[in-house]
Amino acid sequence: MTITSSARRRRSLLRNGATGSPTRLDPVELLMDLVFAFAITELSALLLAQPDLDTVLETGVLFVAVWWAWICSVLANHGLNAERSRVRLLLFAQAGLGLLMACALPRAFAADGALFAASVVVLQIGRTLVLLAAFGKGHPQTTRLLRRMTVWFSVSALLWIAGARAAPDDRLLLWAIAVAVEIGAVEIGFWVPGLGRSPRRDAAIDGERLGERCALFVTIVLGLSLLALARQAVEAALSPPEWAALAIAFATSAAIAWIHGNAGPSGAARAAGAAAEPGRMSRASHTGVHLLVLAGIAVAALGFQRLLAQPRGSVELVLLLPLVGGPALFLLGNLWFKALAWQRAPVSHLAGFALLAATVVVSSSLGPLGVGAAVAAILVMVAVGESAALRRAPALPPPEPDRRSSLPAKIW
Numbered sequence: 001m002t003i004t005s006s007a008r009r010r011r012s013l014l015r016n017g018a019t020g021s022p023t024r025l026d027p028v029e030l031l032m033d034l035v036f037a038f039a040i041t042e043l044s045a046l047l048l049a050q051p052d053l054d055t056v057l058e059t060g061v062l063f064v065a066v067w068w069a070w071i072c073s074v075l076a077n078h079g080l081n082a083e084r085s086r087v088r089l090l091l092f093a094q095a096g097l098g099l100l101m102a103c104a105l106p107r108a109f110a111a112d113g114a115l116f117a118a119s120v121v122v123l124q125i126g127r128t129l130v131l132l133a134a135f136g137k138g139h140p141q142t143t144r145l146l147r148r149m150t151v152w153f154s155v156s157a158l159l160w161i162a163g164a165r166a167a168p169d170d171r172l173l174l175w176a177i178a179v180a181v182e183i184g185a186v187e188i189g190f191w192v193p194g195l196g197r198s199p200r201r202d203a204a205i206d207g208e209r210l211g212e213r214c215a216l217f218v219t220i221v222l223g224l225s226l227l228a229l230a231r232q233a234v235e236a237a238l239s240p241p242e243w244a245a246l247a248i249a250f251a252t253s254a255a256i257a258w259i260h261g262n263a264g265p266s267g268a269a270r271a272a273g274a275a276a277e278p279g280r281m282s283r284a285s286h287t288g289v290h291l292l293v294l295a296g297i298a299v300a301a302l303g304f305q306r307l308l309a310q311p312r313g314s315v316e317l318v319l320l321l322p323l324v325g326g327p328a329l330f331l332l333g334n335l336w337f338k339a340l341a342w343q344r345a346p347v348s349h350l351a352g353f354a355l356l357a358a359t360v361v362v363s364s365s366l367g368p369l370g371v372g373a374a375v376a377a378i379l380v381m382v383a384v385g386e387s388a389a390l391r392r393a394p395a396l397p398p399p400e401p402d403r404r405s406s407l408p409a410k411i412w
Helices: 005-012 027-049 053-077 085-107 113-138 140-165 168-187 207-234 240-261 264-273 278-309 317-342 347-361 363-392
Strands: none
Touching: 027 053, 027 085, 027 207, 027 278, 053 085, 053 113, 053 168, 053 207, 053 278, 085 113, 113 140, 113 168, 140 168, 207 240, 207 278, 240 278, 240 317, 240 363, 278 317, 278 363, 317 347, 317 363, 347 363
């Protein structure tokens, strides 16, 4: 069969569709990750400035919206060859829209609501339309999926736009529904009357590459959080208690990186390879799981900032909740991920939950620095204990090669 030049061009957009297409992370992909990671770290500043219930709810919706916009972009670009100029332009456009979202975050529920909503809408719909035009008729399964996605993103766009025009309270509700619509659409296979739903088999994903991408994103968010804390320290004249708070933040962050790195991308690939529906398992082990992991890091960063600002005195609730709750959320996300990947719950994580709960009970007698030091010590013990257990455990089998994803299904 003769392949037309148009078909060759479309095929060359795919990462494995042309000889020598790269599987490594492209610098342009890394740029997009940096932009969205910056947006997530900015959310901690919102809670630091005004830690009330309304701000917590608003920040929660914005956090899920930013994370969902990023993971949608990652999954949509998953099988594309980033060395192609058209793909790189698409990645640059997504990074630029992510930057607009980050700039609009501080006043998303005030004057910049329209900018945030417009950035989300253009990112989700624009990316889908560009991919639809690029793939054309050469990949019918992918094209049908992109059409269904366009319908659903158009529905959510109405909610984003309506929310931008509404009062802050109504905006919160409309935007929360918009995010729920987009996430729910995935779970029902983007079902559309007349177009049906996307078969689960159409959603196969390279679990190892996605795992590597998500792990790197977590590391970037963790690093940016530390850099923000360092800037806060540079702008202040630090006394010994503040230096101790900074050391506690670094030790806790190092333990978080250690714990998260114990699973590695191979754990994601193993979970996907053993599942009846690899694509669905890959999404479960990264979208929901890493949402908790990143939420834990963002909340913990808020606790570090408060500890650095007030390392002495009584332990107030606005300090205790993020300082202990952030690591607890992080451990919960890791526990979920490792249970999916290894089919067992790490005992070290369960022990960590118990010790964190005990820290809350005795927090009033420990003081702010004592609570921070206890949390750091607990996470270090979890990291060391888990590493020791992994060395003693029998080697787990690698993911089955024949269960890995195949193009063109990698679009989602």
